[in-house]
Amino acid sequence: MSQRVASHPEYTVRFQEDLEVPGARIPLTADLCLWERAVAVGQRVLWLHTYGERYADETAGRPYGRVLLPRDRPRCVEEIPDDAEAMPEMLAYDPVTQDLWVGCGRISPVPRAVREYQVSGMNVLDKWFGYRRRDPAGKRRLELDHVAAPRWLPVWTTELLELLNVLGLLVREEPAQAALFEEVCAGPLITVTxxxxxxxxxxxxxxxxxxxATSDAGDALFDL
Structure with a gap:
């Protein structure tokens, strides 16, 4: 139920005080019609979260492994250089032109809501880029921790475009999630009693x- 009613900003705003204490507060509707609507919304959200690998259903508009905005898709307007000298150090964003700059490269259009998309207070794009920039994020405890890619990999551009499509679709789901959430909270709820x-x-x-964890081969990692 959590993906249906909690994975959007309205939930955090409504329960902000309660969420100061760890632990999710999930309202469970006792209305069967609302429950079924919530399940459908949750399936779509989980389909998006898994890049179309879970809850795929062609008849419901959720094709397997193909998560793309229907229009205004972000595209690489200026290629992100893959030479060592131009390895990106930071992301820049222009909310007026909706341009996302990755070093010298530019991707557009990227709506502001996508650029600012957060999960539990963590900006998704910043987190994703943090591990791929010139000086990657993360602690350096071991020697291997200091090994980083010397240049931008073209596959990262593809992954970034895929991520932007997913975030764009998640943003589009938020109004419907918020409306459903309000209906659930205003209707009959299943109580602890x-x-x-x-x-x-x-x-x-x-x-x-x-x-x-189990496997067909047994519990052992290696069968010698």
Whole structure:
């Protein structure tokens, strides 16, 4: 249920005070129609989060592995150089022209909401670029931590365009998510008492244990 009603800014605004204490607050609707709508929205959001690899459904407009904006897609207007001297050090953004500068390269159009897209207070584009810039982000504890790509890889440009398409589509989902969220909060909700009466709460101890990784080859990493 969390992806349906919580993965958008309106949720954070409404529960900002409550979220000061760790732990998600997820309103569970008791309205079957709202629940089904929320499930459909959640499937689309998870489809986007996984770049079309989960919850793909052609009939619902969710083709497998193809997540693209229907129009106004970002494109590389000026190529990001792949020589060592021009390795990008920072991102720059012009909200008027909607240009995203990656070093000397330029991608457009990138709406402001996409450039500023955050998850739990973390800017997604800054985080993505941070590990690919000239001086990559991250702690340097081991010798290998100091090894970094000397130049911009063309595949990174492709990955960045894919990410921008995903973020653009997520931004477009936010109004529908916010409207649904308001309907859920205003309607009948499933309470802790309801869940306890039905025997769903308290959660059984075995259900809180981490899943054990298994494989067809057995538990051993190597079978010598």
């Amino acid at each position: 309801d869940l306890t009466t039905e025997g769903i709460l308290p959660v059984p101890t075995e259900a809180t244990k981490p899943l054990k």
